[in-house]
Amino acid sequence: MNNYEKMWQELGLDVNLHNEVLNYINKGFQNTVGKQKNRPRTMDYFDNVLHESHGGRVAELLEEKSKGKKIVGFFCIYVPEEIIMALDMIPIALCGGTNFSVPYAEKMFPRDICPLVKSTLGLAFSKTCLYAPIKSLAVGETTCDAKKKVWDILSQKVNFHIMELPQKKNIIDTHLWEDEVHTLVENLEKLAGKKLNPFILKEKIDIMNNKRKVLQRLAKLRIKEPPPISGLDALVVMQAALNDEPVRFTKKVEELCDELEDRVKKGISPFYDKAKRIMVSGCPSVMGNWKVHSLIESSGGAVVVDETCTGVRYFKDLVDTKANDIDGLLGAIADRYLKINCSCFTPNNDRLEMVRTLAREGNIKGVVQYILQYCHTYNIEAIRIDGTLKQDNIPSLKIVTDYSEEDTAQLRTRVEAFLETLQ
Ligand code: BJ8
Numbered sequence: 001m002n003n004y005e006k007m008w009q010e011l012g013l014d015v016n017l018h019n020e021v022l023n024y025i026n027k028g029f030q031n032t033v034g035k036q037k038n039r040p041r042t043m044d045y046f047d048n049v050l051h052e053s054h055g056g057r058v059a060e061l062l063e064e065k066s067k068g069k070k071i072v073g074f075f076c077i078y079v080p081e082e083i084i085m086a087l088d089m090i091p092i093a094l095c096g097g098t099n100f101s102v103p104y105a106e107k108m109f110p111r112d113i114c115p116l117v118k119s120t121l122g123l124a125f126s127k128t129c130l131y132a133p134i135k136s137l138a139v140g141e142t143t144c145d146a147k148k149k150v151w152d153i154l155s156q157k158v159n160f161h162i163m164e165l166p167q168k169k170n171i172i173d174t175h176l177w178e179d180e181v182h183t184l185v186e187n188l189e190k191l192a193g194k195k196l197n198p199f200i201l202k203e204k205i206d207i208m209n210n211k212r213k214v215l216q217r218l219a220k221l222r223i224k225e226p227p228p229i230s231g232l233d234a235l236v237v238m239q240a241a242l243n244d245e246p247v248r249f250t251k252k253v254e255e256l257c258d259e260l261e262d263r264v265k266k267g268i269s270p271f272y273d274k275a276k277r278i279m280v281s282g283c284p285s286v287m288g289n290w291k292v293h294s295l296i297e298s299s300g301g302a303v304v305v306d307e308t309c310t311g312v313r314y315f316k317d318l319v320d321t322k323a324n325d326i327d328g329l330l331g332a333i334a335d336r337y338l339k340i341n342c343s344c345f346t347p348n349n350d351r352l353e354m355v356r357t358l359a360r361e362g363n364i365k366g367v368v369q370y371i372l373q374y375c376h377t378y379n380i381e382a383i384r385i386d387g388t389l390k391q392d393n394i395p396s397l398k399i400v401t402d403y404s405e406e407d408t409a410q411l412r413t414r415v416e417a418f419l420e421t422l423q
Pocket of ligand 1 (some may be wrong): 075076077078114115116117143144145146147283284309340342343344372374375376378
């Protein structure tokens, strides 16, 4: 029995099956992230965050829980983490990125829904998700149809709060979203047994803003020529961002950026000279999923920008901290989060502009549109993204895939052919 098995048993996990999940994920990590050459030394920390997400981090959260803190799970970056933190609770992302758990979800749910949703549900229903038993509340949101309808079922089983995310961004929608933020606060205050304090809220906004700023610094370093870090490693950092304690995480990303600045000065890069500069745009790649980045970079590309929720969308906007009262601060939070350009919005013109700007800033030669199977909104929006990029003569390749390895050879052929066509 390893150090953590007792903890897993006490949390009611299926320990044997959980060991199988871990082996599967570790193998995936070794075959992708672990195979890279010339990685920054300070990446060790972020690798460890991923490895410890089933061990040390859970032990840490249980320790906090024993001191009275509550854990709040979320599935989407529209959920304002600073509000949860200001009520002395800990936000944790619950999305699954492993193919291992997908069959467990398919026993109960339709097969033709997105792998991110199936992986998440499969972990929870096969008793291999550590965060399911330790959370006091889960917060869902009305983004895509798959998620929305799953919330109907989950909210029958666990303490669940659903935020209604509008589908447009007009004044009336802004008001609806502000109301939703206030309703979330009311529910969290009940759970916490205390009221939101403006000074503490401001303090937590600063923590999150600092985290966003350091990720912006990392994004600027990634687009240097040659890039000092691989897209796969930058993805590992982003996956860690959704699990790690934010102050510690921010400090470690600063250290990584310092090292990257030094690598830029010395011209050190994990890529060879002719690696094609690629932007990945579309669906997020959450922990356990390194498939597309690894494919691109092992085929001669360098992913230097991610226009995804495990990329720019997570950190591009800060919360304005001018207000001193709760209503003003909550208004600023609502405002900041509504700027995220998920494809569930119609129209979603700001995303088109964002992709275009990022492509110019990053000197991008080609865009890989990464679409998870059955994610209709990103799949259809790919047409407009492609059209927008054409205006700047930037080609895009749409990849629709799941978490399995079955299509890897076929995808590699397509990615290699795409990279060859780029100038
Ligand atoms: S803001 S991208 S994190 S919803 S990939 S489950 S949309 S069918 S993950 Fe997302 Fe929030 Fe949007 Fe970002 Fe549905 Fe699409 Fe699956 Fe998705």
